[in-house]
Amino acid sequence: MKRTTYLDNAATTPVQPEVLxxxxxFLGPEKFGNPSSTHQFGREARAAIEGARRQVAxxxxxxxxxxxxxxxxxxxxxxxxxxxxxxxRDSGKPFRVAVSxxxxxxxxxxxxxxxxMGGEVVYLPVDENGAVSLDALDDALELGVGxxxxxxxxxxxxxxxxxxxxxxxxxxxxxTFHTDAVQAIGxxxxxxxxxxxxxxxxSGHKVGAPKGIGALILRDDGIVQALLHGGGQxxxxxxxxENVPGIVGLGMAVEMVTQNGDKAHKTLADLRDRLESGIxxxxxxxxxxxxxxxRAPHICNISIPGADNETMLMHLDLAGIACSxxxxxxxxxxxxSHVMKAMGVNEQFARTALRFSFSHNTTQEDVDSVLEQxxxxxxxxRSLNSALRRN
Ligand SMILES: Cc1ncc(COP(=O)(O)O)c(C=O)c1O
Numbered sequence: 001m002k003r004t005t006y007l008d009n010a011a012t013t014p015v016q017p018e019v020l021x022x023x024x025x026f027l028g029p030e031k032f033g034n035p036s037s038t039h040q041f042g043r044e045a046r047a048a049i050e051g052a053r054r055q056v057a058x059x060x061x062x063x064x065x066x067x068x069x070x071x072x073x074x075x076x077x078x079x080x081x082x083x084x085x086x087x088x089r090d091s092g093k094p095f096r097v098a099v100s101x102x103x104x105x106x107x108x109x110x111x112x113x114x115x116x117m118g119g120e121v122v123y124l125p126v127d128e129n130g131a132v133s134l135d136a137l138d139d140a141l142e143l144g145v146g147x148x149x150x151x152x153x154x155x156x157x158x159x160x161x162x163x164x165x166x167x168x169x170x171x172x173x174x175x176t177f178h179t180d181a182v183q184a185i186g187x188x189x190x191x192x193x194x195x196x197x198x199x200x201x202x203s204g205h206k207v208g209a210p211k212g213i214g215a216l217i218l219r220d221d222g223i224v225q226a227l228l229h230g231g232g233q234x235x236x237x238x239x240x241x242e243n244v245p246g247i248v249g250l251g252m253a254v255e256m257v258t259q260n261g262d263k264a265h266k267t268l269a270d271l272r273d274r275l276e277s278g279i280x281x282x283x284x285x286x287x288x289x290x291x292x293x294x295r296a297p298h299i300c301n302i303s304i305p306g307a308d309n310e311t312m313l314m315h316l317d318l319a320g321i322a323c324s325x326x327x328x329x330x331x332x333x334x335x336x337s338h339v340m341k342a343m344g345v346n347e348q349f350a351r352t353a354l355r356f357s358f359s360h361n362t363t364q365e366d367v368d369s370v371l372e373q374x375x376x377x378x379x380x381x382r383s384l385n386s387a388l389r390r391n
Contacts, residue, residue: 004320005366007275009206010155010183010299010357011324015249016208022252023210026245035242036233045244052251056215059258060200061191068216068238069247073182073203076216077106079238080178080199081149083224085114088146088176090225096120097147098140100132101342102159107149107180108338124150126342129293130159137166141173148177152184152200156326156339156355157290158299160188167193176223182206182214186257186360187296188265197223202254204246208359209253213246257360264360269297271358271367276300278371283378289345289353298358301326303349307381312354315377321370323356 025031026048033041035049053064070076081097089095099111101123111121122145124136132150140148148170152163163179170177171193178199184190186207192200197220204213218224218237230239257264279286279302289301304312309325316323326337340350356370 003369005322005369007321007323007356007358007362007366007370009359009362010355012205012211013208013359014361015210016253016256018256019209019249019252023245023249026248031244033244035244036231045242048244048248049242052247055251055255056202057217059190059254060185060217061194062200062217062219066217066219068218068234069242069250070214070216070238071212071243072205072214073104073180073201074106074214076201076203076214077104077149077178077180078110079216079224079227080201081107081110081147082113083227083237084147084149084176084178084199085111085119086225087223089119091222093146093175094120094144096122096143096145097149098122098124098137098145099149100124100126100151100161102126102130102132102154102156102339103149103151104155104180104182107151107178111149126159127293128290128343128345130154130157130290130339130343131293132161132166134162134165134169137169141169141175145175148175149180150177151180151182152190153181153187153296153299154290154339155183156299156337157301157343158183158296159290160184160294160296162294164191164193167195167198171195171197183296183299185254186264187268187298189261190258192217192219194219196220199223202250204250204253207253207257209249210246213243213250215250265297267360268358268362271362271364272297272300272356274364275356275367275370276302278367279304279374282371282375287349289340289349290343300356300358301353302356303345303353304378305348305352306385307378308351308385309354311381311384312352312377315381316354316373319373319377321373323354323370325353326355 033045035045176197182203200217205211336350
């Protein structure tokens with residue numbers, strides 16, 4: 001059977017066997033209680049949720065009561081950005097939010113939705129490595145914003161922001177600060193800033209839990225307004241009967257992925273460096289993106305001029321290699337990635353960028369299989385592309 005190589009872990013990861021084992025009893029007839037029920041079935045489910053809250057909170061330096069479970073990263077981002085902006089507005093602050101230009105669509109679209117309600121959005125520019133301009137943040141805070149949202153790690157190029165300094169800057173302006181840490185957990189040290197008014201998004205399926213579960217971690221009460229209304233669960237910030245199996249899975253996954261700290265981060269960085277240096281030395285004119293700044297270790301984004309990424313992805317797929325051209329949500333679109341645009345990457349480089357992303361399941365064999373097959377694929381696509389240009 002042909003070997004397949006999965007290097008698209010920034011898009012999603014498989015559920016880890018230990019996570020599945022922890023979840024299974026809550027999916028069957030054994031432990032099916034509603035966590036709001038007061039009888040033993042309910043108490044068992046409640047205890048499982050509280051255990052998962054601890055598993056999520058502790059490695060990140062938060063308290064269990066800070067964790068609000070959601071249906072994933074997208075919902076947590078929406079709750080933070082829209083709910084945070086509305087809470088700020090209602091406490092007399094400007095109905096204006098500042099977001100970095102390279103946020104995930106979940107934050108950008110949530111911010112844009114505020115415009116229809118009379119709010120304003122300020123976009124913070126980034127440099128060629130994807131680092132957010134702290135001067136622009138200063139200007140926005142001086143102008144007056146109710147909420148700032150800046151992602152911890154960018155999902156397309158891996159750029160890491162200095163979240164501790166940014167949180168401090170926002171706290172001194174008494175402004176709520178949200179960071180999307182979906183791509184940061186388990187990849188870089190992630191101590192949640194100890195400042196007032198911080199909200200942090202995480203998502204299960206990027207760390208070995210299932211899709212459809214995530215959390216917003218809220219350091220303080222009153223900094224977001226609920227977007228859903230219902231039975232009052234989770235301090236009425238996210239009502240609805242909790243997804244007990246998903247929550248149990250998320251708890252186990254966060255505990256596992258944060259267990260080996262620096263050692264695990266270094267393993268990812270070694271794999272990334274092996275792939276990147278191998279590509280740079282075997283593919284003429286290839287060029288890594290955002291490589292001059294602080295990068296997370298699990299993403300390698302590399303442009304291969306002359307080989308358009310959509311054709312490359314098809315050929316790589318045929319060869320059993322799964323990677324991506326950027327964010328999974330944007331794949332297949334003919335638009336240039338907004339992240340590349342914001343970083344000032346030229347169109348040729350943006351259209352030929354490939355993202356290889358790693359997880360704790362990735363092996364050296366995976367990397368070597370790409371290095372073995374990529375040169376011939378690039379050669380083929382480059383000659384196809386140049387033939388097309390001639391015709
Ligand atoms: C940075 C970032 N934020 C948010 C999301 C959305 O998370 P979810 O798929 O759990 O809704 C993703 C997933 O692609 C992401 O990479």
